[in-house]
Amino acid sequence: MWLETKKKIRITKQSVTTILYPVLFGVLVAVLWQTQVLHKMIGADTFTLPLPGRIFAIISDNAPEIMLNVRATVIVALGGLVLGSLLGYLLAILATMFPKWGVGGLTVVSAFNAIPIIAIAPILNNLTKDFSKDPNTRSMLAKMLVVMIMCTVSMSINAYRGFTELKPFSLDLMTSYAASKTTVFFKLRVPNSIPYMFTALRVSVPGSVISALVSEYFAEYIIGVGRQIRENIVLAQYATAWAYITVACAIGIILYVVLLIVEGILLKGRR
Amino acid sequence: MDVAEKSETIYVKEMDDYKKMVEISVENLGVSFTDKEGGAPVVALQNINLEIMQGEFISLLGPSGCGKTTLLRTIADLQQPTSGKISVRGESPREIRSQKKYGIVFQNPVLYEWRTVRRNVCMPMEMMGIPKRDRTARVTKMLELVGLMEFGKKYPHELSGGMQQRVGIARALAIQPEILLMDEPFSALDEFTKEKLHEDLLRIWKKTNKTILFVTHNIQEAVFLSDRVVVLSPHPGRVSAVVDINLERPRDLSIKSSPEFNALVTKVRNSFEGV
Numbered sequence: 001m002w003l004e005t006k007k008k009i010r011i012t013k014q015s016v017t018t019i020l021y022p023v024l025f026g027v028l029v030a031v032l033w034q035t036q037v038l039h040k041m042i043g044a045d046t047f048t049l050p051l052p053g054r055i056f057a058i059i060s061d062n063a064p065e066i067m068l069n070v071r072a073t074v075i076v077a078l079g080g081l082v083l084g085s086l087l088g089y090l091l092a093i094l095a096t097m098f099p100k101w102g103v104g105g106l107t108v109v110s111a112f113n114a115i116p117i118i119a120i121a122p123i124l125n126n127l128t129k130d131f132s133k134d135p136n137t138r139s140m141l142a143k144m145l146v147v148m149i150m151c152t153v154s155m156s157i158n159a160y161r162g163f164t165e166l167k168p169f170s171l172d173l174m175t176s177y178a179a180s181k182t183t184v185f186f187k188l189r190v191p192n193s194i195p196y197m198f199t200a201l202r203v204s205v206p207g208s209v210i211s212a213l214v215s216e217y218f219a220e221y222i223i224g225v226g227r228q229i230r231e232n233i234v235l236a237q238y239a240t241a242w243a244y245i246t247v248a249c250a251i252g253i254i255l256y257v258v259l260l261i262v263e264g265i266l267l268k269g270r271r
Numbered sequence: 272m273d274v275a276e277k278s279e280t281i282y283v284k285e286m287d288d289y290k291k292m293v294e295i296s297v298e299n300l301g302v303s304f305t306d307k308e309g310g311a312p313v314v315a316l317q318n319i320n321l322e323i324m325q326g327e328f329i330s331l332l333g334p335s336g337c338g339k340t341t342l343l344r345t346i347a348d349l350q351q352p353t354s355g356k357i358s359v360r361g362e363s364p365r366e367i368r369s370q371k372k373y374g375i376v377f378q379n380p381v382l383y384e385w386r387t388v389r390r391n392v393c394m395p396m397e398m399m400g401i402p403k404r405d406r407t408a409r410v411t412k413m414l415e416l417v418g419l420m421e422f423g424k425k426y427p428h429e430l431s432g433g434m435q436q437r438v439g440i441a442r443a444l445a446i447q448p449e450i451l452l453m454d455e456p457f458s459a460l461d462e463f464t465k466e467k468l469h470e471d472l473l474r475i476w477k478k479t480n481k482t483i484l485f486v487t488h489n490i491q492e493a494v495f496l497s498d499r500v501v502v503l504s505p506h507p508g509r510v511s512a513v514v515d516i517n518l519e520r521p522r523d524l525s526i527k528s529s530p531e532f533n534a535l536v537t538k539v540r541n542s543f544e545g546v
Contacts, residue, residue, distance in 0.1 A: 169377040172349050177395050177446070178369040187394065191385045269426040270384050 050239040058243040066225075066247055073225040074251060076140060077212040080147020081204060087148065088155025088200070095156070096163040096189065106160055113153040117211050121146050121218040129220075139221035146215040151204040158200035162193025195270065198263045205259050209252045225251065294450065294482045295323040295346060300355035302341050302508075314507035315341045319355070321501060321510065323484065328476055330485045330493035330500045332539065338508025339486045340454055346484065347373055347452050359450070367450075371399060374443030374481075376453040380435040382427040382442075389414070389423040392442045399446060413441040416475055433464035440472070444479065451483045458488070466524055469495055473522060494518075494535050495527065504544040512542035 032038040034052050039045060059066060091109060095102025121142070128142040166188065174184045213226030222231065225248045232241035300319040303312040316338040323329050331339040344350040346357055348364035359367045367373060382391050389410050396406045414420050417437040427435055436456055443451060457465045473496065476483055487493050493500045497516050504511040516535055518526060526532050 167379075167381060169379065169381045170383070172344075172377065173375065173381050175349055176347060176368065176373055176375045177371055177398050179398055183398055187398070188383070191383065194385070269387070270428070 048238050050242055054239055055242045055246055058239055059246065062240075062243070066243070069223060069225050069228050069244070070247060070251065072140075072223045073209075073212050073216065073248075074255075076143040076147060076215070076224065077208040077251070077255070079140075080144040080212065081151050081201075081208040083144065084148035084151025084208075085155045085197075085201070085204065088152040088157075089159050089197075091152070091156040092159035092163060092193075095160050096185075099164075102160070106156055109156050110153055112149055115149075117146055117150065117214045118218075120149060121215045124215075125218060125220060135221040136223065139219040139223075143212060143215040143219055143224075147208045147211040150207050150211040154203045154207070155197070155200040158196045159193050162196030163189040165196075166192055195267060198259075198267065201259055201263075202256075205255050206252055209248070209255060213248055292324050293322050294325045294327070295321075295357070295359050295484070297321040297323075297342075297346070298356045298358075300342075300345065300357060301353045302338070302345055302350065303353045316345075317507040317509050319508075319510055321513075323482060326480050326482055328473075328483045328485065328496055328498050330487055330497040331503060332487055332490065332493040332500050333503035333508075333543075334488060334505060336508075337503040337505040339488075339503050341508065342503070343452050343454050343484060343486050347375055371395070371446055372449040374446060374448035374451045376436070376439050376443050376451070376456045378455045378458060380427070380432075380439040382435055382438055384427050386426075387423065388419065388425050388427070388430070388438050391427065391438055392445050395442060395446045409445055410441075413445050416444065416478070417441045418471065431464075433460050433468060436460065436468065437471075440475070444475070444481075449482065451481045453483065453485045455486050455488065457492070465492070470523065472496065473520075477521065490536055490539050491527065494532065494539060495522065500539055502539060502542045511544045512539075514539050514542060 029038070030052055032041070033049075036046065036051070039049060042049075091106070095106050124142045124145045125139075128138050128145065130138075131141050132138045163185075170188060170192075171184070174188055179187070212224070213229075216224035216226035217230050219227065225244050228244045229241050229248065232238070232244065297319050300316060301314070302316040303314050305312045319342065331342055333339045341350060345352050346359070346364055348368040357364050359372075382388075383394065386394065392410045392413050393406050396409065401409075410423070411420075414423055417440055419434060419437055419441065422430060422434065427438070430438070439456070457468055460468065469492065472483075485493070485496060494516055500514045500516060501510055502512040502514065503509065514535065518531060518535070
């Protein structure tokens, strides 16, 4: 009982420090920003670095248009994330089934991680130009493919580890029950890979948002939060650009929080 | 029928009975591991001969490197022999394994952390395609047997090491195996938990009438539990003695201070070679 109480107190104390301190820091920055102390510190003016009040006013005034761009970005990010993660998981399954080729194959796949988004985005634009007559549709596909490539790698490598890094004797246990390879796969390897899947997603969820934003810069059709940041900077509408930057941050944070909640539910009971 | 013929018939009949009683027979078994760097193969076991009777509690005792775990794994068909032969009830270890007649308890509990205690015990029965209602009933019975009735809904990490190993025993017994193979199951536990589990294991053994093959490096443990102790010596792994433990059953912890117990411990200790 005493131990239990102590544990509860410790958790509370920990959550206070992990949530309260960053929030306090954020409030401090916002206050310095709004009072223009921040501008004096970094030598900026309110034209290039508009006040938070003005940024939020722009967001609320242009809510419908911003939401249209948010929708486009989220579709690209999530679509690419799902496609890439599924492809990565499939590659990991193949690598587990054929271990002789699998390990080498995954090394080749991981080389894709080294390709910068800026390099592949224009190439994919070019490759997908015959996909549809509608520029919005073919742009969407090109952007999604960029995100997909970024997400495939982390999922394939982590899922492969989840399939193969089994606890000692767990494979022997299955063998002692004369389990078939299929049974071993579904009863042991798949459940074992779930925490590894979340390790991959913790990297690829923020990665998918960033890839979506950057790939929009190079897309044929002008839509998306990332693209609006660029367009508004070109037009020297810094306040609007900052409004989209704020929205981009919010997308990333919200998707990450959703991931953490899903992880908390699915991995309940595991250590 | 004259007298000689009659006595021969009786002799043959006795031989048949004896053969029926033998559960596992190991003949001239040798196991070698090939060196990964291409050197000479390492001989883990050499010329092992052993007969294990039905319902017997037999221990394989020896220091590390004597091949006791290798012998258990070879009987379990998790390891292939280099020479010699093992037969279990007249069949090969592989046939016995595919009929799911082995229950194995490993050095660590090997519980799946994503399954509750109940579902861990249930796991091998799911694989055998036993209907759900029977599974549920049998899991309850098994948890009762190992004294974990209230812990069915817990996850493995919420249990102590001793309790986890009990779950492992319940899972091994759940498929109603003919033979229980235990590979140093209690070596990671503290002395108090270990003694409690020793008593529980003897109780479970008596209740279920299984043949138990128990691997250990602990002399006292082997003497306390077994009908016979097979003493293995290393380099190469070989049987250096088989000691009958004719202590009365049921046994409780008090026999550990008796002179007979200590005499047997000394006898077993003296039968090691080249350690």
